[in-house]
Amino acid sequence: MNIDKRICDDLVANDVSFVTTVPCKQLAGVIEEIDQRSEIFHIPSNKEDEGMGLCAGAFMGGKRSAIIMQNTAIGVTINTLATLTQFYRMPLPMIISYRGELREPVACQVEMAVHTKALLAQMHIPTYHFHWQKDVEEFDNILKYTFMCNKPVAILTDANFWGGYGDQ
Amino acid sequence: MIRSEILKDIAPIIRDHLVVCNIGLPSQELHLIDDQPTNFYMLGTMGLSSSIGFGLALAQDKPVISIDGDGSVLTNLGTLPTIANNATGNYTLLIIDNGSYGSTGDQPTYAGRKTSLAAVATACGCDNVVEVQDKDLGPVLRAAIDSDDMTIIVCKCDSGNIKLPVITLDPVVIKHRFMQAVAS
Ligand SMILES: [Mg+2]
Numbered sequence: 001m002n003i004d005k006r007i008c009d010d011l012v013a014n015d016v017s018f019v020t021t022v023p024c025k026q027l028a029g030v031i032e033e034i035d036q037r038s039e040i041f042h043i044p045s046n047k048e049d050e051g052m053g054l055c056a057g058a059f060m061g062g063k064r065s066a067i068i069m070q071n072t073a074i075g076v077t078i079n080t081l082a083t084l085t086q087f088y089r090m091p092l093p094m095i096i097s098y099r100g101e102l103r104e105p106v107a108c109q110v111e112m113a114v115h116t117k118a119l120l121a122q123m124h125i126p127t128y129h130f131h132w133q134k135d136v137e138e139f140d141n142i143l144k145y146t147f148m149c150n151k152p153v154a155i156l157t158d159a160n161f162w163g164g165y166g167d168q
Numbered sequence: 169m170i171r172s173e174i175l176k177d178i179a180p181i182i183r184d185h186l187v188v189c190n191i192g193l194p195s196q197e198l199h200l201i202d203d204q205p206t207n208f209y210m211l212g213t214m215g216l217s218s219s220i221g222f223g224l225a226l227a228q229d230k231p232v233i234s235i236d237g238d239g240s241v242l243t244n245l246g247t248l249p250t251i252a253n254n255a256t257g258n259y260t261l262l263i264i265d266n267g268s269y270g271s272t273g274d275q276p277t278y279a280g281r282k283t284s285l286a287a288v289a290t291a292c293g294c295d296n297v298v299e300v301q302d303k304d305l306g307p308v309l310r311a312a313i314d315s316d317d318m319t320i321i322v323c324k325c326d327s328g329n330i331k332l333p334v335i336t337l338d339p340v341v342i343k344h345r346f347m348q349a350v351a352s
Contacts, residue, residue, distance in 0.1 A: 045250060046247075047246045049244075050246050054220070055223060057221060057223025057224035058226060060346060062228055080216065083211070084210075084212065084213040087212060
């Protein structure tokens, strides 16, 4: 199964047509796939809170939007999630590279990984963790759930899900 | 002129257009001067007026004006390269540059000292950047809205605030009526 393609297929099937991204090595394939899809307008952001602002505007303009980013971004975007996405009740699927989990080669990434789920729980953000490739089968349901409840929803995707870091 | 006088001046120009208005006093002033369902008032999230307005402009065809401040643009400087590299003609960014953080007590910003936001926007790749003095804003703004090219306006003005109440509209109500205005 090509999970990059599967994620894009599910986004398109759920009418998500505006996606902003901040890159991560693990996310390179899915970002490239999104960039190539004619059904999706792809706009890279310089910072994740900026990206959430773009998504809020696009949503109010009638387009379903999504953000792709690293879990380090949770540390950057708490205020935006609380005072924009949640306060105004806007849906936002967040496809998050869960750095610092099993098979992570960079020690510093663990420092944010240990806070990631606690911060999301504190924010009352519904959170799903993809560890095995087959977990992607839940993605379609998660998207439907997000646009049903008008909330930001986190999908944490770890290194095992993406197939590790090769020989690292 | 101070910001509230500028907003009074341009209210007839922007009233029929989609406006995303910056957090704090700018939104409170616009709400008091000319509340419209086509106004999206930011109640929090300093810095994102430009990003929200730009996302809106990319998602649909109607003209969109983001009213931003010098302090807020400095908070989210990364917005300017994003806007420059994805330019859309229906978008106007109006930066009301009074050289201070107005909503927090008029502490000076770097835009009021050595930093030129117009030069920053140009360096970021924005093609149509206009710096204008407060009293000359009206015609420049009207031309920017009518133009098929995206325009960044830096409007230099005095710092200073009027006393006025906070916005008590519920955020979901603000969003709901704004989305209806966008779709109408
Ligand atoms: Mg200011």
